[in-house]
Amino acid sequence: xxxxxxxxxKIDKQIGSGGMASVYEATHIKIGTKVALKVMNKxxxxxxxxxxxxxxxxxVLTILSHPNIxxxxxxxxxxGQLVFQMDLIDGICLGDFIPREQSTKERIIKIFLxxxxxxxxxxxxxxxxxxxxxxxxxxxxxxxxxLLDFGISKTDSLxxxxxxxxxxxxGSLPYMSPEQLVSTKAVDNRTDIYSLGVTLYFMFTGKPxxxxxxxxxxxxxxxxxxxxxxxxxxxxxxxxxEKATAKNPNDRYQSCKAFADDLEQxxxxxxxxxxxxxxxxxxxxxxxxxxxxxxRPTGLISAAILFVVVIIVVxxxxxxxxxxxxxxxxxEHEPELVETSSDITIAxxxxxxxxxxxxxxxxxxxxxxxxxxxxIMGKGxxxxxxxxxxxxxxxxxQRATTHDRLRxxxxxxxxxxxxxxxxxxxxxxxxxxxxRFVIIRQQHTSHKIISKEMTGxxxxxxxxxxx
Numbered sequence: 001x002x003x004x005x006x007x008x009x010k011i012d013k014q015i016g017s018g019g020m021a022s023v024y025e026a027t028h029i030k031i032g033t034k035v036a037l038k039v040m041n042k043x044x045x046x047x048x049x050x051x052x053x054x055x056x057x058x059x060v061l062t063i064l065s066h067p068n069i070x071x072x073x074x075x076x077x078x079x080g081q082l083v084f085q086m087d088l089i090d091g092i093c094l095g096d097f098i099p100r101e102q103s104t105k106e107r108i109i110k111i112f113l114x115x116x117x118x119x120x121x122x123x124x125x126x127x128x129x130x131x132x133x134x135x136x137x138x139x140x141x142x143x144x145x146x147l148l149d150f151g152i153s154k155t156d157s158l159x160x161x162x163x164x165x166x167x168x169x170x171g172s173l174p175y176m177s178p179e180q181l182v183s184t185k186a187v188d189n190r191t192d193i194y195s196l197g198v199t200l201y202f203m204f205t206g207k208p209x210x211x212x213x214x215x216x217x218x219x220x221x222x223x224x225x226x227x228x229x230x231x232x233x234x235x236x237x238x239x240x241x242e243k244a245t246a247k248n249p250n251d252r253y254q255s256c257k258a259f260a261d262d263l264e265q266x267x268x269x270x271x272x273x274x275x276x277x278x279x280x281x282x283x284x285x286x287x288x289x290x291x292x293x294x295x296r297p298t299g300l301i302s303a304a305i306l307f308v309v310v311i312i313v314v315x316x317x318x319x320x321x322x323x324x325x326x327x328x329x330x331x332e333h334e335p336e337l338v339e340t341s342s343d344i345t346i347a348x349x350x351x352x353x354x355x356x357x358x359x360x361x362x363x364x365x366x367x368x369x370x371x372x373x374x375x376i377m378g379k380g381x382x383x384x385x386x387x388x389x390x391x392x393x394x395x396x397x398q399r400a401t402t403h404d405r406l407r408x409x410x411x412x413x414x415x416x417x418x419x420x421x422x423x424x425x426x427x428x429x430x431x432x433x434x435x436r437f438v439i440i441r442q443q444h445t446s447h448k449i450i451s452k453e454m455t456g457x458x459x460x461x462x463x464x465x466x467x
Contacts, residue, residue, distance in 0.1 A: 068118035095134035120256030131193035197244025
C-alpha cells in the first residue's frame with residue numbers, strides 16, 4: 001500500500017498494524033499536511049461486529065477532546081474498507097520509552113499524572129478504555145503522553161454503542177483486571193484503574209509485572225486472579241501500586257483523581273524523587289549496584305568459624321541409630337519440591353515453630369492420582385469434566401489440562417448462559433470467557449446443567465446454574 005493514494009492522501013509508510021487495522025503515515029496530495037490513517041484490514045471489512053467496533057472508535061475519538069488523547073478528524077470508506085484520519089503523533093511507544101530513558105521518579109510521576117487526567121476525562125464522559133497498556137501510549141519529546149486505541153472501549157453516555165460481546169478477547173491479558181477475565185461486560189472505571197496500576201509498575205521498574213515469555217495463558221490468568229504484583233523498592237510507591245491493583249475493585253482507587261491525589265502527595269515530599277530508576281538487575285526490582293564498597297577479607301574468618309561449629313556438632317550431638325539417623329538427615333537436608341500453584345499455602349514461621357518433624361504428613365499422592373485417572377484421563381463425560389474444572393483442589397498442571405479439555409468441548413461460536421443463584425445474576429459467555437469464569441469461580445458449592453445443545457460432537461449452547 002506504500003505510495004498508493006487513499007482519499008486524497010498518499011501513503012508514505014506503515015507505522016503500526018494489528019488484527020483489525022493498520023496505521024499509516026500519509027500526506028495530503030494538495031496541501032501537504034501529514035496525518036495518520038487507520039485503515040481497517042480488508043479481510044475483516046465485511047464482519048459486522050468488527051466494523052461496528054471500528055466505527056465506535058472513530059466516533060469516540062471525534063467526541064473526546066483532551067490534549068493527551070489522540071484525535072480523530074474524519075471518517076470515510078475506501079474500496080469497502082473503513083478509514084479514519086487521526087493526528088500524526090511524533091513520539092515513541094511507552095514500551096520503548098521506559099527502557100531507553102534514564103527516568104527519575106519525579107519524571108515518571110509527571111508523565112503518569114497526565115495519563116491519569118486523560119483517562120479520568122474519558123471516564124467523566126462515560127467511557128471505559130479497557131485496553132490500557134504501554135503499547136497504547138505514545139510519549140512525545142516534551143514528555144506528553146498520548147493515549148491511543150479506543151477500539152474496544154465501553155461507552156455508557158456518549159451515544160455510541162460499544163461492542164461488549166464478541167468472540168475476541170477484550171483487552172491484553174497481562175494488563176487485564178481480574179473482573180475483566182470473567183466477563184467483558186461486567187466492568188467499570190475501576191478496570192482501567194487496575195490496568196493503569198500495572199502500567200505504572202512497568203514505568204517504575206522497567207519490566208512487566210507478569211513475565212509472559214515463561215508462563216502459559218492459564219498461569220497468567222491465575223496470577224492476575226490470585227497473586228499481587230511483585231514488590232518494588234520504594235515503600236510509598238508500593239502502597240500506591242497495591243491499592244491500584246487490588247483484586248477486589250472495591251479496594252482500589254475509586255477514581256483517577258483519587259489515584260492522582262496519592263501520587264501528587266508523594267511527589268510533594270521530594271524524597272529521592274531525583275534518583276534514577278534504571279538500570280535494574282535482571283532478577284529483582286532494586287537498582288543495580290554499579291560501584292561496590294571495598295569489603296574486608298572475611299573468607300578465612302568465616303571458614304574458621306564454620307570449622308569450629310562442625311567440630312562442636314560432631315562431639316555434642318546425641319546421634320541415634322543408623323536407621324533413624326538416615327531418616328532424619330533425609331528429612332532435614334533433602335531438597336524440597338515446591339508446587340508452584342498459588343493454591344499451595346506456605347506456613348508462616350510461627351506455624352513452623354509450633355510443628356515438629358513428627359507432625360509432618362506425606363502429600364496425598366493417592367488422591368491426586370485418583371483425580372488424574374478418573375476425571376482427566378477418563379472417558380470424557382462432560383458432567384464429570386465440568387465438576388473437575390470447578391474443583392479448587394487440583395494442582396496447577398491438572399487445572400491447565402482440565403481447562404484445555406473443557407475449552408475443546410465447545411464449538412468456536414458456542415454460547416454459555418450461567419445463572420448464579422448465590423449472587424442472583426445471569427450472564428452469557430463465549431467459550432473463552434466461560435473458561436476464565438470457571439477458573440475464577442472454582443470454589444463455588446455446586447452446579448447443575450439445565451440444557452445442552454450439540455453441533456456434531458461439540459457443544460453449541462449450554463445453560464447451567466451455580467450455587
